[in-house]
Structures are given as C-alpha cells and as structure tokens.
Amino acid sequence: MIKVDQEKCTTCGICVDICPVSAIEISEGVISIDRGSCTLCGVCVSVCPVNAISIKRKAKTEDTSGYKNVWVFTEVASGTLKPVVFELLGKGRELADKLDQKLCAVIIGSGADKFIDELGAYGAELIYMVDDPIYENYSTDAYTSAISQLITEFKPNIFLYGATHVGRDLAPSVASNLGLGLTADCTDLSIEEEDNLLLQTRPAFGGNVMADIICPNTRPQMATVRPNVMEPLAPDENREYEVIERKISIPSRSVRTKILETISGREEHEVGVEEGDCVISGGRGMGSADKFEVLDELAGLLSGVVGCSRPIVELGWIPKSRQVGQSGKTVSPRLYIACGISGAIQHQVGIRNSDIIIAINKDPKAPIFDIADFGVVGDLHQIIPRLIDRLKKR
Ligand SMILES: Cc1cc2nc3c(=O)[nH]c(=O)nc-3n(C[C@H](O)[C@H](O)[C@H](O)COP(=O)(O)OP(=O)(O)OC[C@H]3O[C@@H](n4cnc5c(N)ncnc54)[C@H](O)[C@@H]3O)c2cc1C
Incomplete structure (x- = not known):
C-alpha cells in the first residue's frame, strides 16, 4: 500500500513529474495517488526530498510465475564497458539456458547505443536501452528510477550487477525501492534443481x-x-539480438547529487590490481612499508602490479584499492606472487582464480603453500633481490 504523509509533504511536485503512469496529482494543495493506476514502482518514494511517501509491501509475493529472463546491468566506465559485464553475461547465459529463458542486458546512459553490438556479441539476446543526457554520469537517484521502472514493466526473474562501486550502490537502492531481496558479493551462481531458484553463493x-x-x-x-x-x-x-528502447525522462531536480569534479584515485596509466596479468602481493612478512620498494622493482621487471594483504592496508602502508582478498579485490592474473603472506582463507578466496601462484614464505607450514603451484621456503628479503638480479640479466 502507498501512503502520503500530508504533514511532511511540501507539494513540491517532483513525484507528480516523475510518476511513469501519471498516478499522482496535486489538487487543492494536497497530493493524491490514484491507487488503481499506481504500479508501486517506488520511484516517487526514492525521489521525495522529505520522505513523505512510503510503500508498505506484502511480505510475500503472491505469484512469481510472470517473472521471466535473466538481466545483466551494463556498467560503462571511461567510455568502455566494464569487463565484469562480459563475465556476468557469460554466467547469465548458463543460468538462462538452464531456465530456458532469455539473457538480457540493461544499458542506461547518454549515447548508450554505441555499446549494443558488443553486448550482443557477448551473448545478450535482448537489450533494454534507456538513452538520455540525464544518465551521462551515474547517479543513484536517476539510475534507481530508470531500473525500477524497467523492472516494474518487464518483470525479470533474475537481475545481476557487478560488485563494483556502482553496482554496490545501485543494487541495494533498487532493492530497497522495490522491496526486493539482494545477495551482495557473490562468488558463484547456479540454479537449484527442485524449484529453479537462483542459488547465490x-x-x-x-x-x-x-x-x-x-x-x-x-x-x-x-x-x-x-x-x-x-x-x-x-x-x-x-x-x-533485439533492442527494446524506453524513454524514461527523469526531472533533473529529482537527482539530488551533482558531479562537480571527478578526481581519479589512480593515475591514468596505472593498472588496477584486479586488472593485472601479473600481481605481486606483499604481506606482514615484508616487515615495513619501505620494503615494498623491492616489490615495485620486481613488478616493473615483470610488467606486474603490486597488491597486498589486509594488515598492510590497516597499517596504512598501501591504499585499500590494492588489497587482495575477501574484503578487497578478487584477482585472476596469469601469475600471482605472494610474498610474506600466510595465506588465510580470506586472502585465498581472492586469488583462487590465478593461473599460477608462487608463494615465498619462511614458514614451511604456512597455508599459502596449500594453494601455491610453486613454493619457495625462505627469507623474502634474500630471495626477492636475487630474483630481481636474475631478471635484470635476462
Ligand atoms: C571478515 C574478514 C575479512 C578479511 N579480509 C581479508 C582480505 O580481503 N585480504 C586479506 O589479505 N586478509 C583479510 N583478512 C585478514 C586475514 O584473516 C589475515 O589476518 C591476513 O590475510 C593475514 O595477512 P598476512 O598474511 O599479511 O599476515 P600474517 O598472517 O601475519 O602472515 C605473515 C607471513 O609472513 C611470513 N614471513 C614473515 N617474515 C618473513 C620473511 N622475512 N620472509 C618470508 N616470509 C616471512 C610469516 O611466516 C607469515 O606466514 C580478513 C579477515 C576477516 C576477519
């Protein structure tokens, strides 16, 4: 049920402008909602600046049979599709085949049409596109409104987002807006045999x-x-593939944030730890912040990127963006070198998809050796300089 708290309401009219089914009107200074037309998409709730509108949803959806297809949210950054979009389409294809449903991509942006061929090539059969200058930069308000309206109209069965900064912001906002469940940070997805439910691991x-x-x-x-x-x-x-375009105009005053300046946390040329083909990580065994210089040198010789374990971030030696593991980044390089890292389970989950893992640790019983392809037992302060010397002589 949808309700308006008339005492809080300032009759600013944002909800009237944004309602996709024109179910809201102001008459004699009071907001009223036509419950017959309202689809409970929740867009008015998300944009009301004084939180005067609320929706109470039933705990249980009566009938889920009308919900079909697997949707993937398409994230664009610096003019290109994020690699996670292709990964989600790969997994989405498997889920959609199992359910005998369609794999769909959802793209929202300004000039979004330039990405649709690529989405089709990576497996999307149906592409929902919302193209408008208001979506040029990501904003929680505008994107939540657009996605909520698409969900309400097309009723997808499964909706996947990358666990990126944007995905981690957008998915909970949509979930809260529509009263949906959400599992964050999954590392695997499959279909349960009995009820065809999505198993989110x-x-x-x-x-x-x-x-x-x-x-x-x-x-x-x-x-x-x-x-x-x-x-x-x-x-x-x-x-x-087929494209379904929807015009979803969001009044600019309903977007409560404005981008004044974009400051990159990383130099333009710098590769993120999750993108590196070779990642060399240091742990507490490095001993001090200045010892990481030797890892920088090794990374330079191997065209690699330096990462670290969590204690290194907590000590303030390396920024959080370079932390590998459960509460950091998952990496999948061709070569991962763990230096002075014990190999706690929280670190292991972030490196399991590496092609080759080399561990350097002075403790032969360190758990990192359980998953390493090659292990070197010894003092990293002696081993790494020797490795650097060898590489320089190549
Ligand atoms: C909810 C939660 C989330 C977490 N998320 C993460 C995460 O994302 N990433 C992560 O890394 N951790 C995470 N942790 C922490 C994790 O449990 C471990 O505490 C952490 O990974 C240990 O870091 P380390 O291996 O650098 O340090 P230590 O466990 O202290 O290991 C240091 C290692 O260095 C070796 N060593 C010491 N000196 C030398 C030397 N001179 N030469 C060679 N080897 C040497 C030692 O033998 C030892 O094995 C998380 C923990 C929790 C509870």
Whole structure:
C-alpha cells in the first residue's frame, strides 16, 4: 500500500513529474495517488526530498510465475564497458539456458547505443536501452528510477550487477525501492534443481563457510557478483539480438547529487590490481612499508602490479584499492606472487582464480603453500633481490 504523509509533504511536485503512469496529482494543495493506476514502482518514494511517501509491501509475493529472463546491468566506465559485464553475461547465459529463458542486458546512459553490438556479441539476446543526457554520469537517484521502472514493466526473474562501486550502490537502492531481496558479493551462481531458484553463493562467517542464499519470495532475484570470478563467453559478432528502447525522462531536480569534479584515485596509466596479468602481493612478512620498494622493482621487471594483504592496508602502508582478498579485490592474473603472506582463507578466496601462484614464505607450514603451484621456503628479503638480479640479466 502507498501512503502520503500530508504533514511532511511540501507539494513540491517532483513525484507528480516523475510518476511513469501519471498516478499522482496535486489538487487543492494536497497530493493524491490514484491507487488503481499506481504500479508501486517506488520511484516517487526514492525521489521525495522529505520522505513523505512510503510503500508498505506484502511480505510475500503472491505469484512469481510472470517473472521471466535473466538481466545483466551494463556498467560503462571511461567510455568502455566494464569487463565484469562480459563475465556476468557469460554466467547469465548458463543460468538462462538452464531456465530456458532469455539473457538480457540493461544499458542506461547518454549515447548508450554505441555499446549494443558488443553486448550482443557477448551473448545478450535482448537489450533494454534507456538513452538520455540525464544518465551521462551515474547517479543513484536517476539510475534507481530508470531500473525500477524497467523492472516494474518487464518483470525479470533474475537481475545481476557487478560488485563494483556502482553496482554496490545501485543494487541495494533498487532493492530497497522495490522491496526486493539482494545477495551482495557473490562468488558463484547456479540454479537449484527442485524449484529453479537462483542459488547465490558467497563467503560467510569470515570466509569460513560458503553460504548458498536463495530468495524465494520476491522477484527479480538480485545479486551483485565479484569481478574476475565468472568466465565471459568468446565474443561472436554473428549472434543475433533485439533492442527494446524506453524513454524514461527523469526531472533533473529529482537527482539530488551533482558531479562537480571527478578526481581519479589512480593515475591514468596505472593498472588496477584486479586488472593485472601479473600481481605481486606483499604481506606482514615484508616487515615495513619501505620494503615494498623491492616489490615495485620486481613488478616493473615483470610488467606486474603490486597488491597486498589486509594488515598492510590497516597499517596504512598501501591504499585499500590494492588489497587482495575477501574484503578487497578478487584477482585472476596469469601469475600471482605472494610474498610474506600466510595465506588465510580470506586472502585465498581472492586469488583462487590465478593461473599460477608462487608463494615465498619462511614458514614451511604456512597455508599459502596449500594453494601455491610453486613454493619457495625462505627469507623474502634474500630471495626477492636475487630474483630481481636474475631478471635484470635476462
Ligand atoms: C571478515 C574478514 C575479512 C578479511 N579480509 C581479508 C582480505 O580481503 N585480504 C586479506 O589479505 N586478509 C583479510 N583478512 C585478514 C586475514 O584473516 C589475515 O589476518 C591476513 O590475510 C593475514 O595477512 P598476512 O598474511 O599479511 O599476515 P600474517 O598472517 O601475519 O602472515 C605473515 C607471513 O609472513 C611470513 N614471513 C614473515 N617474515 C618473513 C620473511 N622475512 N620472509 C618470508 N616470509 C616471512 C610469516 O611466516 C607469515 O606466514 C580478513 C579477515 C576477516 C576477519
């Protein structure tokens, strides 16, 4: 049920302008909602500046049978599609095939049409596109409104987002707006045999168990998925796709944030730890912040990127953006070198998808050796300089 708190309401009219089904009007200084036309999409709730509108939803969705297809949110950054989009399309294809449903991509932006061929090549059969200058930069308000309206109209069964900064902001906002469930930071997804529910797997209890989470009562079943854990399909330009375009105009005054300046946390040329083909990480065994210079030198010789374990971030030696593991980044390089890292389960979950893991540790019983392909038992302060010397002589 939708309600307006008339005492809080200032009759600013934002909800009237934004309602996609024109169910809201102001008459004689009072807001009224036509409950017959209202679809409970929640857009008015999300944009009301004084929180005067609320929706009370039933705890259980009566009928979920009308919800079909697997949707993937398409995130664009610096003019290109984020790699996680292709990974989600790869996993989405598998889920959609299992359910005998369609794989769809949702793209919102300004000039969004330039990405649709690429989305089609990576497996999207149906692409929902919302193209308007208001979506040029990501904003929680505008994107939540647009996605909520698409969900209300097209009723997807599953909706996947990358567990990126944007995905981690948008998915909970949509979930709260529409009263949906959401599993954050999944590391695997599959379909349960009995009820065809989405099994959303993620580490729980400090990474000691992998929990399978289901969402039986609401649709779509929504999950954010860590970058670098799913396999993309090989692109094929001959794959066929269909585009459904929707005009969803959001009044600019309903967007409560404004981008004044964009300051990159990383130099333009710098590669993120999650993107590196070779990642060299240091742990507490490095001993001090200045010792990381030797890892920088090694990374330079191997065209690698320096990462670290969590204590290093807590000590303030390296920024959080370079932390590898459960509460940091998941990496999938061709080569991962762990230097002075014990290999706690929370670190291991972030490096499992590496092709080759080399561990350097003075403790032969360190758990990192359980998952390492090659292990060197010894003092890293002696081993790494020797390795650097060797590489320089190549
Ligand atoms: C909810 C939660 C989330 C977490 N998330 C993360 C995460 O995302 N990433 C993460 O890394 N951790 C995470 N942790 C922390 C994790 O449990 C471990 O505490 C952490 O990974 C240990 O870091 P370390 O291996 O650098 O340090 P230590 O465990 O102290 O290991 C240091 C290692 O260095 C070796 N060593 C010492 N000196 C030398 C030397 N001279 N030469 C060679 N080897 C040497 C030692 O033998 C030892 O094995 C998380 C913990 C929790 C509870």
